[in-house]
Amino acid sequence: MQPRNMSMSGVVDLAAVKAAQEAKAKAEQARAEAARQGGGGAVSPTDLVIDVDEAGFERDVLQLSTQVPVVIDFWAEWCEPCKQLSPLLERLALDYAGRFVLARIDVDANQMLMQQFGVQGIPAVFAVVAGQALPLFQGTAGEAQIRQTLDQLIQVGEERFGLTGLAVDPDAEPGVQPAAQQVPAGPYDALLEAAVQALDAGDLAGAVQAYKNVLSDDPGNTEARLGLTQAELLQRVQGLDPQRVRAEAAERPADAQAQIAAADLDLVGGHVEDAFTRLIDTVRRTVGDDRDAVRLRLLDLFEVVGADDPRVAAARRSLARALF
Numbered sequence: 390m391q392p393r394n395m396s397m398s399g400v401v402d403l404a405a406v407k408a409a410q411e412a413k414a415k416a417e418q419a420r421a422e423a424a425r426q427g428g429g430g431a432v433s434p435t436d437l438v439i440d441v442d443e444a445g446f447e448r449d450v451l452q453l454s455t456q457v458p459v460v461i462d463f464w465a466e467w468c469e470p471c472k473q474l475s476p477l478l479e480r481l482a483l484d485y486a487g488r489f490v491l492a493r494i495d496v497d498a499n500q501m502l503m504q505q506f507g508v509q510g511i512p513a514v515f516a517v518v519a520g521q522a523l524p525l526f527q528g529t530a531g532e533a534q535i536r537q538t539l540d541q542l543i544q545v546g547e548e549r550f551g552l553t554g555l556a557v558d559p560d561a562e563p564g565v566q567p568a569a570q571q572v573p574a575g576p577y578d579a580l581l582e583a584a585v586q587a588l589d590a591g592d593l594a595g596a597v598q599a600y601k602n603v604l605s606d607d608p609g610n611t612e613a614r615l616g617l618t619q620a621e622l623l624q625r626v627q628g629l630d631p632q633r634v635r636a637e638a639a640e641r642p643a644d645a646q647a648q649i650a651a652a653d654l655d656l657v658g659g660h661v662e663d664a665f666t667r668l669i670d671t672v673r674r675t676v677g678d679d680r681d682a683v684r685l686r687l688l689d690l691f692e693v694v695g696a697d698d699p700r701v702a703a704a705r706r707s708l709a710r711a712l713f
Contacts, residue, residue: 431558433564434557434559437483437555438483440492441492441493442498442499453490455519455520455552457489457555459489459492459517461517462474462514463494465511468511470512486557489554496508512527518545518546518550525542588620597624600613601617622656629650629653642671643674645682648668649671649683652664652665652690653686665687665701668686673711687708
C-alpha cells in the first residue's frame with residue numbers, strides 16, 4: 390500500500406487537515422471521557438511498538454496515524470547502527486506512554502515501502518501524521534536530540550491535527566486495535582465536509598465557496614482558512630499548461646506573474662523549496678507593486694505548507710534578507 394501524499398510531500402491534503410484548537414479540544418474531551426469510563430479504548434504498553442509490513446501498512450500506520458503520530462523505524466538485521474537506535478526508540482515509545490506509536494519496518498522484507506518513502510540508507514526514521522509522511526532523521530542520534538524531535542512531532546500532531554495520543558492501560562489486552570475517538574460535531578462540520586466532498590468531485594469553485602461560507606460567520610476558523618488557501622491554489626493551477634508556464638518563467642525571470650504561476654505549479658507538484666526559492670529570487674529582482682504581489686503569494690504558500698514546517702522557517706529568513 391503506497392503511503393498517501395508522498396508525491397505531494399504532505400502539502401495539499403485537505404481532508405486530513407483539522408482545525409487546530411477546535412480539533413485539539415475535541416480530542417482531549419474524547420480522551421478524558423474514555424478515561425472517565427474506565428479506560429475504554431485504551432491499549433496495552435506492548436502495542437506501542439509494532440512490526441509493520443506492506444500488507445498491513447494501511448491499517449497499522451495510515452489509519453492509526455489519524456489518532457496518534459506514528460514514528461517509523463526502517464531497519465535490518467545486518468545493520469549495526471540499527472541495533473543501537475532501535476532499542477532506544479522502543480524505550481522512548483514506552484516513556485512517552487501513548488503520545489506516539491513506533492512502527493518497525495524491516496527493509497529486507499519490505500523493499501516497496503523503503504522505495505516509496507525514498508529511504509537511501511538505514512537506520513532511517515520517518516513519521517506519519519494524519520496520513521501525511523515526513524522524514525525525521527537518518528543515521529544514529531543521541532537521546533536528547535531524538536527527544537527534541539519527538540516533542541516537536543507531538544506538538545505538530547496536537548496543534549495542527551488535534552492528535553493527543555492513545556490512552557495506555559497496563560491491564561489492557563495486547564493486540565486490540567484502539568477504538569476511534571468519537572468527538573462531538575462542531576458547528577461548521579457539515580459545511581467543511583461539503584467542501585471536502587466538492588474537492589473530491591473536482592468542484593474547486595464549490596469548495597472555495599463552501600470555505601468562504603464558513604469564514605463569513607467565523608473568520609478565525611483555522612480549518613476553513615487553510616482549506617480556502619489550498620483550494621484556491623488548486624483552482625489557480627487548474628487548466629495551466631505546465632510546459633508553457635515554465636518556459637515563460639525561464640524566459641522572463643523578472644516577470645512577477647510568470648514566476649508566481651510557476652511557483653504555484655512547483656508547490657502543487659511537491660517541489661516546496663523550489664517554489665519558495667523562485668519567489669524569493671523574484672522579490673530580489675522586482676520593485677513596487679510587482680514585488681508586493683510576489684511577497685503576498687509567498688506568504689500564501691507558507692500558509693499552505695504550514696508554519697511549523699522547517700522549510701517555511703528557512704524561507705521566512707531568506708525572505709527577510711531579500712526584503713531588508
